[in-house]
Amino acid sequence: MARKPAVPETTPAPEAIPSSSKPRRASIGARRDPRAEAAILEAARTLLAEKGYSGFSIDEVARRAGAGKPTIYRWWPTRVDLFIDVYSQEKIATLVPPNTGALADDLQAYTHALWAFWRETASGRTFRALIAESQTSALALSALRDKFLPERLKDVRLIFDRGAARGEIWADDVEALLTLYIGFNWVRLLTDRIEDDPQGIAAVVRLLACVR
Amino acid sequence: MARKPAVPETTPAPEAIPSSSKPRRASIGARRDPRAEAAILEAARTLLAEKGYSGFSIDEVARRAGAGKPTIYRWWPTRVDLFIDVYSQEKIATLVPPNTGALADDLQAYTHALWAFWRETASGRTFRALIAESQTSALALSALRDKFLPERLKDVRLIFDRGAARGEIWADDVEALLTLYIGFNWVRLLTDRIEDDPQGIAAVVRLLACVR
DNA sequence: GATTAAACGAAACGATCCGTTTCTATGTGA
DNA sequence: TCACATAGAAACGGATCGTTTCGTTTAATC
Numbered sequence: 001m002a003r004k005p006a007v008p009e010t011t012p013a014p015e016a017i018p019s020s021s022k023p024r025r026a027s028i029g030a031r032r033d034p035r036a037e038a039a040i041l042e043a044a045r046t047l048l049a050e051k052g053y054s055g056f057s058i059d060e061v062a063r064r065a066g067a068g069k070p071t072i073y074r075w076w077p078t079r080v081d082l083f084i085d086v087y088s089q090e091k092i093a094t095l096v097p098p099n100t101g102a103l104a105d106d107l108q109a110y111t112h113a114l115w116a117f118w119r120e121t122a123s124g125r126t127f128r129a130l131i132a133e134s135q136t137s138a139l140a141l142s143a144l145r146d147k148f149l150p151e152r153l154k155d156v157r158l159i160f161d162r163g164a165a166r167g168e169i170w171a172d173d174v175e176a177l178l179t180l181y182i183g184f185n186w187v188r189l190l191t192d193r194i195e196d197d198p199q200g201i202a203a204v205v206r207l208l209a210c211v212r
Numbered sequence: 213m214a215r216k217p218a219v220p221e222t223t224p225a226p227e228a229i230p231s232s233s234k235p236r237r238a239s240i241g242a243r244r245d246p247r248a249e250a251a252i253l254e255a256a257r258t259l260l261a262e263k264g265y266s267g268f269s270i271d272e273v274a275r276r277a278g279a280g281k282p283t284i285y286r287w288w289p290t291r292v293d294l295f296i297d298v299y300s301q302e303k304i305a306t307l308v309p310p311n312t313g314a315l316a317d318d319l320q321a322y323t324h325a326l327w328a329f330w331r332e333t334a335s336g337r338t339f340r341a342l343i344a345e346s347q348t349s350a351l352a353l354s355a356l357r358d359k360f361l362p363e364r365l366k367d368v369r370l371i372f373d374r375g376a377a378r379g380e381i382w383a384d385d386v387e388a389l390l391t392l393y394i395g396f397n398w399v400r401l402l403t404d405r406i407e408d409d410p411q412g413i414a415a416v417v418r419l420l421a422c423v424r
Numbered sequence: 425g426a427t428t429a430a431a432c433g434a435a436a437c438g439a440t441c442c443g444t445t446t447c448t449a450t451g452t453g454a
Numbered sequence: 455t456c457a458c459a460t461a462g463a464a465a466c467g468g469a470t471c472g473t474t475t476c477g478t479t480t481a482a483t484c
Contacts, residue, residue, distance in 0.1 A: 026479050029429095030428090031431070033431070062433090149403075183400075187394050208419075236463085283461060
């Protein structure tokens with residue numbers, strides 16, 4: 001869906017391909033080549049950063065990575081698997097869950113950092129692509145829901161669990177609060193409204209953190 | 213993205229095309245033909261119901277509707293425009309906002325009805341396609357965010373406004389509550405978890421309706 | 425040392441879909 | 455009467471899909 005249109009698109013300047021035509025990366029034997037893996041992930045990352053979900057294609061990733069399509073399909077059976085690996089590769093050092101002692105402050109800080117991470121790396125576009133692609137098949141959706149999300153939600157769950165341990169919220173509410181918090185972030189990301197917005201975040205965080 | 217694969221897919225039984233080969237629907241003059249419009253919307257609706265976001269193509273809609281592709285592109289410049297019209301066509305009589313006098317009850321009833329509407333018509337798959345397609349271009353996203361959503365949110369906003377008028381919630385919180393509520397529904401829909409789930413809904417509704 | 429097995433990239437395959445263009449036919453409305 | 459907008463059919467060039475074939479490379483095994 002959403003292929004590249006057939007419009008001439010103003011002759012995109014062939015970039016004067018530097019004659020440093022890459023030497024073909026031959027097999028290193030009967031095992032996965034980490035150089036090929038890295039090149040593919042990097043090509044996918046930059047392609048997503050540049051073009052977003054549309055404009056992303058396995059053909060183009062293969063071209064940029066100097067890899068063969070069979071190599072890609074061998075290790076990433078679906079696009080979602082590739083998106084998950086790309087997302088997981090980004091440094092998320094800034095996303096260590098804060099522990100200020102107050103749930104509201106933790107959520108505010110974490111959300112701020114998460115949105116900045118989405119904005120300033122390829123991850124925002126990658127995650128949007130991941131969700132969109134997950135709507136194309138049950139298999140893809142299962143990879144998102146059962147493999148990716150549980151792992152990624154650990155940090156947020158920790159924040160809420162700490163709040164429950166401090167008595168700020170009820171432990172029985174953690175699951176529902178988690179869903180609400182995730183939904184908030186998704187709807188903002190998917191509608192491209194993850195600009196720096198302390199007030200908008202604070203308004204929501206206050207509702208989530210002050211429930212009794 | 214996510215084209216139909218080239219696999220033989222077990223010979224999908226040509227369905228023994230009933231020889232009632234439709235008579236070509238000629239122009240009715242220099243104006244839009246409501247029969248063509250209806251046929252296209254109906255074809256798009258059933259195609260989405262059957263195949264979901266993947267498997268949906270303008271070519272196939274044109275085939276099923278007995279319409280020309282130029283006719284489709286003339287009236288629906290993007291797929292999102294078509295999805296929006298398909299969604300808007302579904303009967304939503306069951307979605308009149310309830311007015312029980314209690315915010316929690318209103319939200320519970322409305323959410324229950326909304327999920328049933330998504331499950332039991334093509335609308336769930338249509339809306340999922342709408343969101344996914346909106347990730348492919350800024351133009352498509354703008355159609356969703358600025359044209360479709362505000363109209364569709366009127367009912368929910370009314371429910372929260374009534375709650376605020378009764379003093380159940382603060383008027384200043386309506387906007388944030390609305391975002392949280394939308395996010396909750398989106399994340400459940402996009403992860404295919406809109407099965408009948410009174411407890412899950414109640415847990416979230418209680419959090420949204422009891423805030424002060 | 426020879427053989428097996430798996431990975432690599434290149435190239436090409438048939439199929440599908442894109443969005444547009446060209447064509448003829450049809451009826452409206454000025 | 456006649457300009458004009460519509461309708462559908464057909465075909466276009468291009469992009470992408472996921473797969474297959476092929477020759478090459480190297481590790482592991484015999």
